[in-house]
Amino acid sequence: MGGVTFRQAKPWDGKAILRIKQAAIDNIDEGYNATQLAAWRPEECALTEFKRAIRSDCFDVLVAERETDLIAYGVLQRPEGRIDAIFVHPDATGQGIGRSLVRQFESRAQMHGTTELALVSSLNALSFYESLGYEVRERTTREIAGVELAFVIVNKELTV
Numbered sequence: 001m002g003g004v005t006f007r008q009a010k011p012w013d014g015k016a017i018l019r020i021k022q023a024a025i026d027n028i029d030e031g032y033n034a035t036q037l038a039a040w041r042p043e044e045c046a047l048t049e050f051k052r053a054i055r056s057d058c059f060d061v062l063v064a065e066r067e068t069d070l071i072a073y074g075v076l077q078r079p080e081g082r083i084d085a086i087f088v089h090p091d092a093t094g095q096g097i098g099r100s101l102v103r104q105f106e107s108r109a110q111m112h113g114t115t116e117l118a119l120v121s122s123l124n125a126l127s128f129y130e131s132l133g134y135e136v137r138e139r140t141t142r143e144i145a146g147v148e149l150a151f152v153i154v155n156k157e158l159t160v
Contacts (some may be wrong), residue, residue: 004065028122081118115156118137
């Protein structure tokens with residue numbers, strides 16, 4: 001993970017965050033078919049939503065940066081005690097960046113008095129979250145752009 005720094009996202013990071021999510025979804029090779037991936041992949045109009053989350057007091061949006069390039073991001077929704085997103089650019093996977101984002105969000109949640117953290121995992125990321133101590137709570141589907149996608153809700157009790 002050499003040369004990677006983490007910081008709070010800024011509104012001007014929105015386009016890079018969008019590109020990370022698009023690249024990560026484009027690289028998924030298990031659990032979803034091409035129609036599902038196309039529905040899930042955000043369009044340019046999602047920039048407004050990303051910027052809203054970055055500016056909101058309810059969300060902690062962190063980015064991982066190598067030199068001047070953003071390579072990953074994550075979103076913690078503090079009031080709900082939920083990680084809403086962890087996406088790592090395919091060129092930076094397997095380097096501990098996603099793991100670091102999750103751990104940072106766990107620490108932040110604990111500082112805010114959260115005792116249990118939940119997240120909605122994609123099928124391809126489930127084993128990653130299980131390796132971090134998250135347990136399956138339920139399987140669910142979500143409709144995105146008229147297409148059903150399967151996800152898994154996982155949670156973890158946070159210890160102090």
